[in-house]
Amino acid sequence: xxxxxxxxxxxxxxxxxxxxxxxxxxxxxxxxxxxxxxxxxxxxxxxxxxxxxxxxxxxxxxxxxxxxxxxxxxxxxxxxxxxxxxxxxxxxxxxxxxxxxxxxxxxxxxxxxxxxxxxxxxxxxxxxxxxxxxxxxxxxxxxxxxxxxxxxxxxxxxxxxxxxxxxxxxxxxxxxxxxxxxxxxxxxxxxxxxxxxxxxxxxxxxxxxxxxxxxxxxxxxxxxxxxxxxxxxxxx
Numbered sequence: 001x002x003x004x005x006x007x008x009x010x011x012x013x014x015x016x017x018x019x020x021x022x023x024x025x026x027x028x029x030x031x032x033x034x035x036x037x038x039x040x041x042x043x044x045x046x047x048x049x050x051x052x053x054x055x056x057x058x059x060x061x062x063x064x065x066x067x068x069x070x071x072x073x074x075x076x077x078x079x080x081x082x083x084x085x086x087x088x089x090x091x092x093x094x095x096x097x098x099x100x101x102x103x104x105x106x107x108x109x110x111x112x113x114x115x116x117x118x119x120x121x122x123x124x125x126x127x128x129x130x131x132x133x134x135x136x137x138x139x140x141x142x143x144x145x146x147x148x149x150x151x152x153x154x155x156x157x158x159x160x161x162x163x164x165x166x167x168x169x170x171x172x173x174x175x176x177x178x179x180x181x182x183x184x185x186x187x188x189x190x191x192x193x194x195x196x197x198x199x200x201x202x203x204x205x206x207x208x209x210x211x212x213x214x215x216x217x218x219x220x221x222x223x224x225x226x227x228x229x230x231x232x233x234x235x236x
Contacts, residue, residue: 020048023065026097027073027104027141037102037200038138046096048111051076052119053089054144055197055210057178062105064142064197065091070122075142075197080109090116103141103200137205145207146195147171161206164191172206174199180211192216 026042026049033039051065058064058077063085067074078095085091092113095106122144150164150171160175173194193216196209209215 020050020092020094023049023051023067023076023142024073026106027076027139035102037099039099040097040104042097043099043104044097046094047106048092048094049106050090050092050115052122053085053087053091054121055178056085056087058197058199058208059177060179064144066122066142066144068122070143072139072143074122075140075144076104076106077142077199078106078109080107080112083109083112085112085114086117088118088121089114090119101201102203140198141200141205143198144195145198146193147207148193150191150194152189152191164194172204174206174208177208178210180209190218192218 021042026040026047029038029041031038031041049065052068054064054066054075056063061081062077062079063083064075064077077100078093079100080095092111092115093106093109094111096108098105098107100107147164147166150166152162153165153170154163161172162175163170163172165171173196177197177199194207194209195214196207198205199208200206
């Protein structure tokens, strides 16, 4: 009986190792940490996970993967310049969870396997974005997200970075993060929607369009949703 029990425990352990952790489990936390950036509970640990590649060549430093169904805590940045992956790949990998300038990432990647090519991308239209609450904004770090019916209100340091508002909050938009050279030339431009990957740097969250098709100008929409606004102020 003892031998059978040991075999059962061994099999269970192998099964858990094979499945690994979900992206949600890696990202989700209610602990703000010492600097209010909500570090992963697995920071510093080696984990295995699976995901669908949603964007590549993020600042030349890596790519994003997502759960099959997009939503809160469903995306994460993999910092690996050498990985030969493309959008739509379903992959499995082992990596170390690390916090990089307040953003949870997967680094020191090993055992990366492409399980499937041309997998359908996750749902790319989350319902709402929070305003003024760090915990809600944190939940969309690494997620492909959207703001609707917004106007550009000011630039930040260059034409590649600007802010938009829907009248209830301000959202930072960072262009060129994936190599696309799209620029917003005029302040006050109106957008029906802007989509992109949510990232965190310099004390605030920003929306990073992947290419020019992620920016829709002056197209009427019937439903307006809020942006998550200028998050930087809530960390002070």
